[in-house]
Amino acid sequence: MYKARVLENGELTSSIYSLVLSAEDSLLANFLPGQFVKIKVSSGYDPLLPRPFTVHAIYDSAFEILYQVVGRGTKAMSRLKPGDEVEFFGPLGKPFPRIEGSYLVSAGGVGVAGFGYLCQGLKPEFSLPAKLLYGARTSAQLVKLDFFSTLLPVEVATDDGSLGLKGTVADLLLAELNKQSYQAILACGPKPMLKALAELGRTYGVKIFLVLETLLACGTGYCLGCAVPSRRGGYFKLCVDGPTFDAEEIDLEFLR
Amino acid sequence: MYKARVLENGELTSSIYSLVLSAEDSLLANFLPGQFVKIKVSSGYDPLLPRPFTVHAIYDSAFEILYQVVGRGTKAMSRLKPGDEVEFFGPLGKPFPRIEGSYLVSAGGVGVAGFGYLCQGLKPEFSLPAKLLYGARTSAQLVKLDFFSTLLPVEVATDDGSLGLKGTVADLLLAELNKQSYQAILACGPKPMLKALAELGRTYGVKIFLVLETLLACGTGYCLGCAVPSRRGGYFKLCVDGPTFDAEEIDLEFLR
C-alpha cells in the first residue's frame, strides 16, 4: 500500500462524504477516469479488507473520493481528520471506455463520484460527455452539483421533486433519447437504476456501459472473488475487467 | 461500557501520554485511589480486549490516565483527539490499602500514574503518603514532576544521573529506610524494581505493597485469567484481589 495524508474530510450531505488525500504527482499521472483505489480503513485487522472507491477528482498532488457511509469501514473513514495517515493502493481497474461521438453520463446518488475526473477533462484521450443526468432521492442528496455545473450541462431528477424533474434518472434518459441520439451512455448508480437504464438502452439501440460494484477482496485480479457473470457464460472479474462493462456483455441477472 | 469524550490527549515525554476523559461526577464519586478503568482501543474487534489503566487524577467531571505507548492498543490511543468518543468501564479492582501512620510511595517510570489520585488527597479516608520516591531512565522520562511536587515531597533518581540521585528507586528507598522508619511502602513500576523493593522491605521489616500487572481479559473477576500465584498456594485474581498486593502474600516468582 502507499501512504497518504488526509488533506480534507467532511460531510457533503447526510451520509455522503468527500475525502481528499495527498499523493505524489508521478503516481497520479497513472490515474485514468473510471479507475478506483482501495483504502485501508482500520489500523488493526478488523475490518480486514481495504474498501474500493472510484477516483472522483484529481488535483495537484492530491485526489478526491466521494463516499457514502454505509457500514463499518466507511464509518471509520468518516472519522479521519486532516493530517491523519492512511494507506491506499491504486489505480485499479479499467478506465472508462473511450467513446467517439456524443455520449451521456448518468448517475444515481453517490454513483456520481466516478464521473468527476472524467468531466474535469484532464486527459485529452477521454472526450467530454455531452451531459450529466443526475438523480437522487432529494435535492440535498445531489452533491457536487456546483462542481459539475461548471464543467458540463447537468439535468437533475429527484424522487420528491425538490429539484429538477420529479422522477428518476431513467425518466431523464428517456426524455433525452426521445430528443436526440447518442453514441453511448455511461451509467453508475444503484442496481435498479442500472437495470432500468440497460433496458432503455436496449430499446433505443444505444450502447450502454454500466459501472458495477461487488465486494472485492484484492481488487488486483489475484483472488477471482469478484465474479460478474458474462452473458456468454463464465465470469468476468469486476476488478480487472471492469468496473465498467458493456451492458450487452454481462448477464443482467447480476443486477437483481 | 460507558461512553466518554476525549478532553485532552497528548505526549508528556517520548512514549508517555496523558489522556483526559469526561465522565459523570456521580460515576467519579465511586472511584478510589488505586483503582483502574478499562478502555476500548478500537472501533472494530481488533485488538479485541479493552486495556487497563490506573486512574491518575480526578477532576471536575473528568479523569486522567497516564499511559506508555508499548503496543497496538496504546498506539491507537495515542491517535485520539479531543472530541473523539471512547468507551470505558470502571472503577475496577481494589483501592490502595488504607495505611495508618507514615508511609512512602515509590514509582518507576509510568508506574507513577497510579499515585496521582492518592496524592491529590481527595478522599479523606486515604491519608497522604509522606514522600514520593520516583525513578526513571533519564530526567525527561520523569513525567508530572511539577504536579507531584506541589502535592508532596518528591525524591528522584535517574539511571543516567540527569536529575536527582544517579541510581534506582531501590537506592532511594534504601537511603530513606536508613534515615527513618515507615509503616509501609506502596510501589508501582517494572518487575525488577518491584522485586528489589520487596527484598528491601523484607530486610528492613517494613510492609510493602506492590501494584502488579498482567494481561487482563475481563478485569471484572469473571474469567479467572489474571492469576497471581499466592505464597500459600492457589491463585489470586489480579483484577479483583489486586492490583495492589501485600508482597508477603504473593509468590515473588511472579516478578521474574
Place this chain on the structure above:
Amino acid sequence: MNFYVKIGDFELRSPLLLASGTWGLGEKEISGLEYISALITKGVSKDPMPGNPPPRLAEAPCGLINSIGLENPGVETFLKEYLPRIKKLGPKVIVNLHGESIEDFCYLAERFENADVSGIELNISCPNVRKGGIHFSESAKDVFELVNEVRKRFSKLLIVKLSPRSNVFDIAFACEEAGADALTVANTYPALAVVSLKPFKVLLGGLSGPAIKPLTLRLVYELSQKVKLPIIASGGVMTGRDVVEYLACGATAVQVGTALLIDPLGIKKIYKEFEELYQELEWGS
C-alpha cells in the same frame, strides 16, 4: 417480545444464556440478567482444581485464547457456598461439569440430580486439561457410553458441549442416541499463541470471540440439518445480529461468553439489538 422456545421442559423467553466460565461463579455483580434464560456455571469437578499457572490468557486477532485449566472449588463447596449465591441472581442455573472419567461424570450428575439446578452441561471439550475434557471427544463410542450412563442418573435437562475439533457429526449422533436433550455447539478452538520468542514460550489454549463465529456458525448450520437435538450455539456472539444469524442457521438458543468479558454491560445491548432485529424480520408473527 414474544420469543418462546422449549427444550424438553426447559422454557426460554430469551434466546440468551451465559456461557460457562465467562461470568465467574456469582461472586461479582452481573448486569442485565433479566435478559437471559439461564446461567451456565464455570466447570465444576469432583475435587477442587487449582487451575493452570499463569499466563492463562493471550490475545489473538479478533479473539481471546484462554487456558484457565478449570479452576473451581469442587462439587461439595460449590453446592454449599456457591450455588445458593448463584440461585439468588435470578435466572435458572445449568451446571457445567468436568470429569476425567465416566465415573466422575456419573458421580457429579447424581450430586446434581437433587440439587436446585435446572440442568447440566457435560463439558467433553475443554482443551486445557490433561485428562477428560476434549479427550473424550476422540471417540464417539466413549461419548455414547458417557451420556448413556449420565442419562440413567440425571432426569433434568442434559446438554452435551461439543468440541469443534472433534468429528462433530459422529459425536452428535452418539449424544442423540444416548438420550441427551440438547447440544452446545461448540467449545473453544484449540489454539496457540507465542507468548515470547526469546526464550521461546507458547500458550496452548482455546480460542473464543468473533474470530470463531464463522466457524461455529458453519458447524451449527451443518449439524442442525443432520441431528434432531436442539442446538445451543456458543461462539463469538457479540451483537444482536449474531444471535439472529445463529437462530437462522438452526440454533435454538445461544450463549454469550467472551462478549461479556469485554463489556460487562453487554447483555442488555445484545438483547435489545436482537429484539429490534427480531421484530424487523417479523419472526415473531
Place this chain on the structure above:
Amino acid sequence: MNFYVKIGDFELRSPLLLASGTWGLGEKEISGLEYISALITKGVSKDPMPGNPPPRLAEAPCGLINSIGLENPGVETFLKEYLPRIKKLGPKVIVNLHGESIEDFCYLAERFENADVSGIELNISCPNVRKGGIHFSESAKDVFELVNEVRKRFSKLLIVKLSPRSNVFDIAFACEEAGADALTVANTYPALAVVSLKPFKVLLGGLSGPAIKPLTLRLVYELSQKVKLPIIASGGVMTGRDVVEYLACGATAVQVGTALLIDPLGIKKIYKEFEELYQELEWGS
C-alpha cells in the same frame, strides 16, 4: 540473510512461498517476487472449471471467507498458455492440483512430471467443491492410496495440503507413509457467512487471514512434534513476526496468502520484517 533450508532437493533461500489462489495465475504483476522461494499456483484441474456463481466472498472478523470453486482453465490450457508466463516471473513454480478422484490426480501428476515445474501440491482440502477437495480428507486410507499412486508417477517435490477440519494426524501419517515430501498445513477453515437475512442467504466457504493464525499455529506445533515430514505453514501470515512464529513452532517454510490480497506490496514488507527479527534473534548464527 543466511536463511537456507532444503525440502528434498528443493532449496529455499527465503521462507516465503505464495499460497495457491491468492496471486492469480500470473496475469497481473506481483511486486516483491525476489523475496520468495516459490509460487504455488491456483488449483489446476483436468478439465476447465467455471468456478462458483457470485457471491464468492464475504468478510469475517479478522478474516476472509471465499468460495471461488476452483475456477481454472484446465491443465492443457494451463500448460500451454499460463505456465510459460508464470515461469517468466522468476521464482520456482509448484502447481496446486485439484482432482475429483485418484485417477484425476494421477493424470495431472503425469502431465506435470515432464513439465517445467518444481513440484506439485495436492489439494485434498478445498472446502468449496462438491467432489474431491476436502472430501478426500475424510479417510486416511483414501489419502494413503492417493499419495501412493501419485508418488509412483511424480518424482519431483510432492506436497500434500491438509484440511484443518480433518483428522490431521492420521492424514499426516498417511502422507508420510505414502511417500510425500512435505505437508502444507493447512488450507482454509470451513466457514459460513450470512450474506442476507431476508431473504435468508448464506455463503459456505473457507476462512483465511489473521483469524485462523492461532489455530493453524497450533496444528503446525502439534504436527511437527509427531511427523517427520517438513511442514509448510499456511494460515494468516501477515507480518515477519508471524513467519518467525511459524518457524519457531516447527514449520520449515510458510505461505503468504490473504496478506497479498490486502496489500499487493506486502511481500517485501513481510520479508524485511522477517529478516530483521531473524537477525535480532540470532537464528542465523
